[in-house]
Amino acid sequence: MKRLFKSVHLYYFQVWLGLFFTSLYPVIYYFSRHPVKFHAMNRMRWIFSYLSSLFSGFLFRFTYEKKLDWSKTYIICANHTSNLDITAIILLAKRNYVFFGKEELLDNFVTGIYFRTIDIPVNRESKISAFRAFKKAEEKLKDGKTVVIFPEGMISEHYPPVLQPFKNGPFRLAIEQGVQILPVTICNNWNLMWDDGKRYGTRPGICDICVHAPIDTASLTTDDADELKNKVYDIIYNQLDSYQKKIQ
Structure with missing residues (x-):
């Protein structure tokens, strides 16, 4: 019975997501035309993400270690196990931002128009594609846009999830561009929707998100990239561990 409920x-x-996205698509398409209107497209993304989540019983609870200054540019680094993670970042971000993600999202009904216009697709099996994608991310940062990167580079097959090793790219990029890293721990989205929900279904509930204090990179060099990566990894790992102990 529980499995049936999750499948339903x-x-x-998905019905609510498709309904709200389809209703807003003409407006999204208009804003996607040249020149692309970043703020308006992200606003539309916020609206259909918020409404589809609300009507489906997904609520998001954000805890902040420090009040954020959204006039600054960040590289947002979060752990990743669920499509709800994308919604969490959409609801979190308060200024122009782009996602850095796998090129398969170009073919997705909802994400396709965004990854063909403002977001950054990457073929993770191709070094040339990765190089070009990071050059685009560099351009976005220089233009004052926040970049969202899931540094694990994949969703693990392990269930319950285990935090995967982080890739170096986001941390070298942050240091090279002198922007702050914003670590974000997504505590329990996997328990409400694992990956895309197909294997385990979904259930309504509260998604707990911890937004950590930004980490300044102004005094760092690229030689410090590994240390920065490990620092962010430890922050997220320890928060996940603390959360699991608290709810047990």
Whole structure:
């Protein structure tokens, strides 16, 4: 019975997501035309993400270690196990931002128009594609746009999730561009929707998100990239561990 409920709820969520996205698509398409209107497209993304989540019973609870200055540019680094992680970042970000993600998202009904216009697709199996994608991310940062990167580079097959090793790219990029890293721990989205929900279904609930204090990179060199990567990894790992102990 529980499995049936989760399967029905996944379908229910997908219907709401499709309904709100389709309703807003003409406006999104208009804003995607040249020149692309970043703020308006991200605003539309916030609206359909918020409404589809709300109507499906997904609520997001953000805890901040420090009040954020959204006039600054960040590289947001978060752990990743669920499509709800994307919604969490969309609801978190308060200024122009772009996602850095796998090129398969170009073919997705919802994400396709964004990855063909403002977001950055990458073929993770191609070094040339990765190089070009990071050059685009560099351009976005120089233009004052926040870049969202999931540094694990993948969603693990391990269930329950285990935090995967981080890639170096986001941390070298932050140091080279002199922007702050914003670590974000997504505590329990996997328990409400693992990956895309197909294997385990979904269920309504509260998604707990911890937004950590930004880490300044102004005094760092590229030689410090590994140390910065390890620091962010430890922050997220320890928060996940603390959260699991608290709810047990």
